[in-house]
Amino acid sequence: MKTIRNLAAELQSGRTTSVRLIEDALTRIDAHRRGGGSAWINVNAENALAAAHAADAARTVGYAPSLLAGLPVSIKDLFDIAGQVTTAGSRALINEPPAISDAPAVARLRAAGAILLGRTNMSEFAYSGLGLNPHYGNPCTPHHPHRIAGGSSGGAAVSVAGEMAVAALGTDTGGSIRVPAAFCGLTGFKPTAKRIPMAGTIPLSPSLDSVGPLAQSVDCCAIFDAVLAGQSPSSIETRAANMNGLRFYVTDDYVGANLDDAVSTAFQAALEALGQAGAHIVQFSFPELFELSQINAKGGLVAAEAWAWHRPLFKRAGASYDPRVAANIRKGETHTAADYLDVLAGHQRLQAAVRQRLEDADAWLMPTAAIVPPPLAPLIHDDALFFSTNTLVLRNARITNILDGCALTLPCQPAGELAVGLSVCGFAHSDARIIRIARAIEAILSAR
16 A cells, blocks of 8 residues: 555556546455455445545545545544444444534544544444454455454554555553554554543543544654644654654563563564664663552453443343453443542552653554464453453553553564564654654664
8 A cells, every 4th residue: 555645646647647546445344245254344435436426526626635635534433424323333322322523533534534434343332452343244354364453443544454444543451552552454543532522422431531533654643643633644753753862662571571582572673673773772660550450450441430420221132242342341340439549549650760761762662462362263252361461452552541651553464474564652742742752763764
C-alpha cells in the first residue's frame, strides 16, 4: 500500500481517482471476506462509492480539504457513525438504536474528506490484546494467516496490512493499537489520553482510553493524528529529529524479560543500528514496574471502570457476552472505593518514578510485545493459554497508558521474519516530539 502522502499526490496530479481507489479497496475486501477473512463487521460499499464520486467532483473544482481527502479508511466498531448501530464487536448491542451523530473522531475524518469504508472487527468491548472474537471471527495477520493479528484493534490492523484501507481508526487502553500494529508489521500511534475526544466511543476504561491511528508509516500516523486532533495535516512538522546525540533509555528488568528470541534479536539489532547512527543507548533500571502485578491484582482500573459501564447491560444481555470477556469484566464487580483509590495511588507512584528515572531521556525504547504473533489454533479452546498469552502480549504496551504517556510502534524485524514492533515512548503531551524521533528511527531501520 502506498502512503497517504503518495496517494494524495497521485489524486492531485490526476494519476488516479478516489473512485478507483475505493473500487480497488472494495475488491480486496470482497476477496478477503470470500477467503474467510474476518477483518470487517460491515462494509458500506454504496456510501463509500458515493463519497468517492463526490470527492472526485470536488477535486475538479480545486477542493480537497486535507491529505486524507478521497482516501479509504476503516473505523473500529467502537465509534458512533450516524445512522449505524455501534456494537463494539458484541452481540449484546445489536438491538440498540443507531447513533444520531458521528463520534468527534469520525466527524473529523469525514470533514477531512476521508472515505469511510466500514466497521472493523475487534475483541469484544476492546477487552483483550489478542483480537479473538467468537461472534464475528478471529482476525489473523495477512502475512501469516494462521497467526493472530492482535487486539483489540485487530480488524483495523488487518484492513491496513491487507491493503484494504490506507489507515485505520483505533483505540488503545493498554496496547490495543500498538499490539496489532506490531503483529501486522505496521506503525501505530497511541497519543496522550484525552488529547483526542473520546465522546461517541464505547469506553473500556475512561481513565486510560485513547484514540489513534494504525497506518503504513510514521508520516501516515502523523497525518491521521493531526486530523483526529483537529489540526491541519499541512501544519505538522515533517522533519525527523537529528539522531546524533539523542538519549534512548532501555531497561531489561521488566519490559525486557521473557522475550521471544526473535523479538530480542530484532530489538537488539535495532538498538545497535541506532547507536551506530549516533544515538546514545542508556541502560537503566525501573524496579517500580514490578509493583504492577500487585496494583492490578483485582483487574486494575480497567476492570473497575468497565464494570461500572457494563452493569446494566450485563443484567439484560450478559449471556450473550464472550465468556472470556465476561470473566474479565466481572473482576470489577468486587472492587470497593478503597480498592479503586489504591490503584490510582499506585499509578501516581509509578508516574512520579518514571518522571525521575527518565528525566534526561529523549525517549524510552522497548519491544512493543514480548512475543511474535502467536498461532491462533491453540488459543481458541485453551482458556489458561489465552489469558496467560494475553497478559504477556499487553505487558509492555500497557505501561504507557498507566504512566499517562504517548507511544508509537514501528516495525523493526528483518525482511521476511515474523513481525516485531519497537515502541518509542514519551511523557504526556510529548506527542509531536515522539513522532519526530520516530521519523528518525524509521529512516535508519528502513535503510537497513
